[in-house]
Amino acid sequence: MRGIEGARGRWTGRVLRGLGVVGALMLLVLSLVKGDWPSEPSYGNGWPVPLSVKASILRSLLALVAGLALAWMPSLAPWRERAGRWLFHSPRRRIQWVLGTAAFLLYAGVAWFRFKGLPFLDDDAAALFQARIFAAGRLTLPVPKYGQFFSLFGLLGRAHEHPFVCTMYPPGLSLLLLPGVLAGVPWLMIPVTGGLLVAATITLGAELAGERVGRLAGLFMLGSPFIGILSGTHLSHIPTAGLLVVCWLAVVRLLRTGRIRHGVMAGAAWGAACLFRPLTALVVGVVVALGVLVQWRRALAAWRGVLAALLLAVAGGALLA
Template sequence: MRAHSRWILVLALGTALLAGGLTLAVTTNTFEGVPHLEDEYAYLWEAQVMARGEIKVPSPSYPRCFLVPFVVDYNGFRFGKYPPGWPAALSLALRLGSLTTLNVFLAMACTWLTFRLVSKITTPIEGLLAALLTATSPFFLMNAGSLLSHTFSFFLTLTFVSAWLDATVPSSRSAILTVPLAGLSLGLLALTRPLTALGIAVPFIAHGLWLLIRGKGVLRRRVLIIGATAGGIASLLFLWQYALTGNPWLNPYTLWWPYDRVGFGPGIGLHPDGHQIYYAWVNTKFSLRAGSSDLFGWGRLSWLFMPIGAFALRKNRSAWLLIALGISLILAYGFYWIGAWVLGPRYYYEGMIGATLLTSAGITALAGKLPSLLQPLRTRVLGYLRFSTVTALVMGLILANLWFYLPQRLGQLHGLYGASRSQLAPFESPSAQALTPALVIVHIRESWREYGTLLTLSSPFMDSPFLFTISRGEETDNALAHEFSARKIWHYYPDAPYAFYTAPRPSDFP
């Protein structure tokens, strides 16, 4: 291996470590390792159940008192609405005692895989640039620092694409590994984010069909094996739904919101006339506009180098598979009635590889190669000037993101929706532990998250030192106190966080 290649590998490894360090900082400082979005509460609840080897639990006698967002009660059982992929991964992290660091390792893996994949398609320099753009992206870091599923699905996406590109080279010596790996990763992606998996699969289905028609026999066999493996694993989603609901075709999403379905027409989404193409167009435009600044933290300049990159890669078929992946993902989520923008357009997160590929290719094409010493002086001067100008511009943009945009954007997310680790402090002191086992009846004052954040200390199996319930009135509270008579009963008010009352405050119930 040549010296400069070794240095590129070292720098790529350092970039992956940078991604891990920044993700850890976001996890601990911005999000504090606690859920903020409803999805995170549900993922964590499902992971806690799976960590005990179960997929559902009996419904509590008063389900509304033990509310967990996106966790439904159906036919006497309680379970999360989400597919099993990410909760299963989180459950393993829970068993290892490393819940908040799982996405840190996934962020490092995604950054490294970005380097390897882009290097394979273009050059190691462009791979290193793509990795650096990923590691410093506010969009990437905001989602990686959360408890959401996107970083895991991004990891599966990159694994699938890399394995596919290797497996579809006739002379590949690693096909015995990459063929099953491609099918496995795509199948697991379908068990994690089904619509995302569909959006990502479409360009590769088209490529696979072309290989089935025009490819060599060995490639046809590999494509069929990948498809069969992915399809077989993805079909387990129906087994999952059957195990939860008794009906393989019943989507648990619709048990929380009946209108929470994919497609167009009446009864889908919140609009009176249902989800329509016009609303999909509005959602897409808004999501892309909201995410343009978050992509690299360059404001409206995040797309600056992409047209140049598209021109530079115009003859690179593998590159266009990755670019088509992002486009397909955007189109797929046009069929979903709601967009996402709090953490950027996170439904498009797994398509980020296309943006970093285009940008890194655009930067290297614009910078050009350093001129040889054998070239005329004027050519060398112009070449050095071109290279140094583009390099200075790119480094200036990256540093401006790290110094200005990223801290400001992360600052906006600290304490998002009022959720904070400080809410747990009253229950983590030795004096509070002496009050257990306890049923804590939370009297909400402003937001359900005053109760929701405390759920990180509570078990779905009702056997943790603290159990938390929402006060639903004196009669219901008394019924719960009787049901859990083996526990101490405390009434808790978020406006007096270190006070535990044996009865409701006088002003609460007439």
């Protein structure tokens, strides 16, 4: 009977692994698809990276072949060993500095050489315009005399029957761009947050699944084209992601240690994320809250920190009211 049960267990395990592989492949295929495919071809809608299915598959296969070659070639074995020792045995802080700095330089290159340091969409153009309004010491501007000729999606004005000119988006992104506007380099602000996102991801991965996973997560994020392109824009995706990673990290540490400062950090980070992308912050906040509820005993033990997090989160959300 034990032999039969063992065989059944092995068969079940193989089936589950097979289903997992099939599911992963399906997700990979879906991640390469954009738009109305397969009913219509995808042309990328003007994005700087080709998003057609054919181009995505070819690039993915090329990356896979190159990765297998680097992993298999015997002549590269000493270099692989050195890279592995450096990545997995160096102090975490050093890895964060190196990968975070590399990410910043890479993203700054994308911002300058691909986007010329300029906004790419009307969304980030509106945020940059609002940052310049802040830099002038104002919250809004009066509608110009011929306001009907002054119109940009994302800015409120005469075209919207609005009494003054300002962005229609939350102020977080414009406030982030403000130091860059004052220094004359607003295009560097998102690359900076991109580097910080990589560093924070390393720490979060280490807290959740160990040092090896955290460092690999940071390395994979550094090589992500999606993160790289967004980090070269003036858009709010990357700073929002960074704040939510910090929030999640603080919650993990709060439940482990019970220290109030982690609750303060969690609430402040989530409240700040609300000032960038409120709906994104809400969705991720619900997921994090469910994780806290699952560990309700630890949450009760750290109730002061949880209360501080809730109060600061509510305060951050109330700023949008």
